[in-house]
Amino acid sequence: MISVALPKGRLGNKVFDIFAKVGYDCDEMHSDSRQLVFTSEENGISYFLVKPSDVSIYVEHGAADIGIVGKDILLEYEPDVYELLDLGIGKCRMCVAGMSDFKDNPDVALRVATKFVNIAKSYFKSINRNIEIIKLNGSIELAPILDLSDVIVDIVETGTTLKENNLAVINEFLPISARLIANKASYKFKTEEINTIVTKFSEELSK
């Protein structure tokens, strides 16, 4: 039995559809029940849906053998897991954005609001820019509007929210996509089962 941590939401649904297509369907997942864990004994798989940023925690701590998670989460939290496949779906970009009339003043520390503290720190370190981090947990776009920060570092999918709020992308520095990760110990004991899933996934995705 392989346990899979899926991110709640659009990406999770999309990934489950692929699982179902390649032979890991689970009837319980199609029902509208309030169940938290969905198991298909015949296909040897069980799924649970968790907050996207928690997927890597479930996998690293062995509660799930494998999981699907965005590269942003992997870079931010650096969990000790195997990253076996780039699914090439759930694509977006990690960007620096600011008010559309923003002009950088290199003499003062740049105030950066973000959920992704480590990613932001390492990006600005790589370009030798002195910054102050303001850690926020949501509605990041509000920070430059209220002058809480000069810029934000966040994920941009379509850019619509930015535009509607008179914000603009200053720099795209990291492409993001969904990755299939595995717990290191689970991989030792369930190598074949996990590799079969990886192979079937990459075949399906390359169609």
Add this chain to the structure above:
Amino acid sequence: MSDNLNFLYNDELLTLKLRKLYESAGFKKFRMSKFESYDFYARNKDFLHGQRIITFSDLNGKLMALKPDVTLSIVKSADNAAGRQKLYYTENVYRESKDVHEFKEISQVGLEVLGDIDLYQTVEIIILAIKSLLEIDPDAILDISHMGYTEGLLDCLTDDIALRAELHKLISGKNAHDIVKLANSNSLPMNPVNTAIGLMVSKNSNDEAIADAVANALNARMQGAVKEISSIYEILKAQGLEKHIRIDLSVTGDPNYYNGILMHGYIHGVPRDVLSGGRYDMLLSKMGKDCTNAMGFAIYFDALDRQLHKKTADDTPVYILYDESSDINTLVSLTETLREQGTFFNAVTSLPCDAKSKIYKIKGNTTEEEEL
């Protein structure tokens, strides 16, 4: 004899079993004090992977540290003139717990061999690592790798230290897709990149892993590494240990310290490695020691905690219930008899709510037995 050890907790029992295993192979117990001069760790902070250390001032104002590691202390005390030293330890170390951002006391058991390490010594250490794991889980797996193979492969790719570190991380994370991206953006030669990707693919058997490694060895360093790992594997196979071994050359370690065989042990029910170790000649030369080789491993009891405490020590003693009316001589006679028999007992005036065992009730000078 074994019945009399029922009171031991599993971690205590495991420590004793491991001590017996190591003592029986000629290893001597290494004893050390709980603290060391802070300077010593500051000089070797790379080896500790940036671990925070608990420091305090001694009576002369000198900055001291509670030990975060045992290997460094063993290497420091290595006596060059003493020839080969085979040491084991059961010690507590003090490290930062990343999860809760607090210091933790961690119990560690391990062994080190310092001095000339030949093929036999290497095999003995690996066998002891496997046997140690088997004391915990009969289906345990020991990953075996060789730093020489990945380092040799990286020699074919780049000299850039930062890029090598990035490649190390990707190879040990089995991240083939990002290696391709990194190779493209840095114009790395594709042949060694493909070898790196091939390393990450799990093989159906150890023989296949070795055959693949032989076929893809691109330079003398890689050839030397695969030759060593292959001869070790043949010996372990002859001893019927192959099902507990996984040859996985994508496993890497810190190249500043490790230079040969690398080991990581896994057991069911624990999400991370519970044993790790390898050959670390580089640490010796960094610390200015004359002895040429060093190899060892440590078992992390903090990772095993939950697993070992699933089964608790025999905690259902016989209860003796007494009150003010009980004859004290009858009570003491009974406890002495039980002690003589080796039965565990607890004399109480009221029963705990979870009591499930036999009870002796002392009423006056008579004793009544009752099963719960």
